[in-house]
Amino acid sequence: MQKPIHLMAKPSGPSCNLNCEYCFYLEKHSILKNKKQYRMSDEVLEAYIRKIAEYNRIPELTYAWQGGEPALSGLDFYKKAIKLQEKYSEGRRILNSFQTNGTLLNKDWCDFFHQYGFLVGLSLDGPENINDYYRKDIKGLGTYNKILSSLKLMQQSKVEFNVLSCVNNVSSKHPLEVYRFLKNNGVRFIQFIPIVERQPDEQDKKLGLSLSAPPKLKRTSNQNLTSWSVKPTEYGNFLSVIFDEWIRNDVGSVFIMNFEWALCGFMGMEPTACQHRKVCGDALILEHNGDIYSCDHFMYPEYRLGNILNDSLDKIVLSKKQIEFGCSKNINLPVKCKKCEFLSLCNGGCIKHRFIDTSSTSYPHNYLCDGYKDFYRHSKPYFTLLGQIIRKGYPPQRVMEFAKRNFIPKLY
Numbered sequence: 193m194q195k196p197i198h199l200m201a202k203p204s205g206p207s208c209n210l211n212c213e214y215c216f217y218l219e220k221h222s223i224l225k226n227k228k229q230y231r232m233s234d235e236v237l238e239a240y241i242r243k244i245a246e247y248n249r250i251p252e253l254t255y256a257w258q259g260g261e262p263a264l265s266g267l268d269f270y271k272k273a274i275k276l277q278e279k280y281s282e283g284r285r286i287l288n289s290f291q292t293n294g295t296l297l298n299k300d301w302c303d304f305f306h307q308y309g310f311l312v313g314l315s316l317d318g319p320e321n322i323n324d325y326y327r328k329d330i331k332g333l334g335t336y337n338k339i340l341s342s343l344k345l346m347q348q349s350k351v352e353f354n355v356l357s358c359v360n361n362v363s364s365k366h367p368l369e370v371y372r373f374l375k376n377n378g379v380r381f382i383q384f385i386p387i388v389e390r391q392p393d394e395q396d397k398k399l400g401l402s403l404s405a406p407p408k409l410k411r412t413s414n415q416n417l418t419s420w421s422v423k424p425t426e427y428g429n430f431l432s433v434i435f436d437e438w439i440r441n442d443v444g445s446v447f448i449m450n451f452e453w454a455l456c457g458f459m460g461m462e463p464t465a466c467q468h469r470k471v472c473g474d475a476l477i478l479e480h481n482g483d484i485y486s487c488d489h490f491m492y493p494e495y496r497l498g499n500i501l502n503d504s505l506d507k508i509v510l511s512k513k514q515i516e517f518g519c520s521k522n523i524n525l526p527v528k529c530k531k532c533e534f535l536s537l538c539n540g541g542c543i544k545h546r547f548i549d550t551s552s553t554s555y556p557h558n559y560l561c562d563g564y565k566d567f568y569r570h571s572k573p574y575f576t577l578l579g580q581i582i583r584k585g586y587p588p589q590r591v592m593e594f595a596k597r598n599f600i601p602k603l604y
Contacts, residue, residue: 196248197509198475200256200488201240204264205230205480210293210335213326214360214387214420217260220491222400230480231265234272239500240478241276245284247505253277254287258477258488263296267304274308289313291356293327294342295335302342302349312353313383314343317363318370325362326420340377347378354381354449361387361419364426367433375446383449384434386427388545388559391416405492407547407556415547417559428563432570439574440596444589454571457537459579467542473518476509484508486517489544526557534568573600 206220207230224230232240245253255277257270277286290305291313305312316339317323324334346353355374357363363370374382390404393414399405404414422430431450438446453463466472466487477488478500486495495517497508508514521543529540540546541558549556558564577600578591594601 194247194249194506194510195474196250197505198254198256199240199244199478199484199505200258200475201232201478202258202260203232203237203262203269203480204260206260207264208259208261208293209264209295209330210261211328211330211332212293213328214358214389214418216389216403216489217491219400219402223492224479224481230260232269232480236478236480236482236500237269237273238276239482241273242280243500243505245277245280245282247509250284252285252287253281254289256289256291258291261293261296262290263292263301267301270304287311291315293335293339295329295338297342297345299345299349302345302351305346305351306349310351312346312351313356314339314346314353315358316340316343316355316374316379317358317360318366319373322363322366322370326358326360343377343379354383355379356383356385358385358387359422359427359430361422361426364422364430367430368437371434371437375442380445381447381449384431386422386560386563388421389418390414390421390547391418406490406544415549422563424560424563425566426563427560428566428570431563431567435567435571435574439571439578440592443578443592444587451571451575454537454568455575455578457534458572458575459582460536463537463539468537468539470522470539471518472521472543473514474509476514486514489542490517524555527554528557528561532565534565537568538564577601 205224206217208215208218211218241255244255255273288308288310290310292315294314294316315327317327320334320336323336323339327335329335357370357374391414392401392404396404403418434448435451438448438451449465453465453468456463457468462469466475473486475487476497477485477491479485479491482499482501484497484500485491486497497511497514521540524543525540529535541560541564545559546556548559548561574591574595577594578588581590582588
């Protein structure tokens with residue numbers, strides 16, 4: 193049985209009603225060579241729904257919607273998608289995820305999400321002073337009030353949602369302020385996303401790009417970071433400080449994806465996140481015009497794999513080009529990573545962030561490496577204990593009893 197794929201659709205392309213300074217996708221207008229708003233056609237939409245159902249012969253079918261801002265496509269677009277999913281699902285369960293900046297949501301949207309069981313990812317970086325530092329609309333105004341209003345509206349409509357919180361050079365300095373703000377506003381599922389972007393080099397500028405394209409792993413790469421990028425040690429400290437509060441007070445009530453990935457590694461399982469797996473390549477993206485690319489962070493001409501209207505998913509997913517892309521993560525693993533005690537937790541991290549050269553005889557390693565290691569060293573004792581508690585069949589919450597006393601019992 194072939195491995196299922198995750199194909200994330202961008203029905204409105206890079207179009208967005210915000211102008212977040214650190215966004216890596218707005219510049220894709222230059223690659224698509226169109227300054228107008230983008231809209232996925234009915235033909236592309238139906239091909240997406242049908243081909244995912246045909247390729248993924250599993251009991252549950254997952255469709256993911258992102259942007260830009262996917263709400264720009266309008267509610268009627270997603271009602272049409274639901275009808276097509278019902279048409280092609282053959283009775284299988286349908287799951288939809290929807291990542292949004294939240295500023296366009298209203299009660300109709302929230303009722304729709306609740307009715308059809310959408311899992312909504314809401315972008316929110318923290319309290320107003322932190323969120324609005326970079327997350328501004330096209331007029332340069334803050335977005336906090338609209339986002340928080342949408343958060344409350346989703347809670348009232350009983351929408352399943354999580355918060356995607358970007359960790360940049362500003363928010364990284366306020367870990368507890370960010371975490372307690374989210375927790376106090378009833379957020380129970382959180383993912384902390386490190387913001388790492390580089391200044392464009394001359395080749396990038398020729399393409400009209402405002403940020404650097406992903407590194408070529410066999411050559412020295414541009415290391416000129418943008419001003420908003422998080423520093424590795426500050427990212428590690430951000431996670432560690434939040435971990436200390438979570439492990440003592442919130443296990444079982446707040447779920448942080450970054451911690452779940454680490455726990456998998458400490459328990460000897462492969463982390464579920466693509467950036468921390470040995471091999472990636474099964475999380476592709478579908479642009480509004482039907483073009484399919486290797487990854488959300490690799491939406492550049494050389495990573496275009498085909499078009500959903502003209503090519504079968506088998507041809508695209510199993511192509512030599514995509515297989516080599518996914519395997520390059522492990523094949524091009526730097527020597528430093530191979531000798532690292534935390535290799536099984538990190539697996540070198542996302543190849544987009546591998547641009548730090550340490551030796552002419554090795555591949556570049558991950559920019560966030562020192563931050564990851566600081567966090568893994570800091571959290572290892574209690575993650576190890578939590579893994580033992582889970583394996584023995586005890587409630588995970590029991591780890592808090594020991595963490596509050598700074599005590600590590602032996603449960604072997």
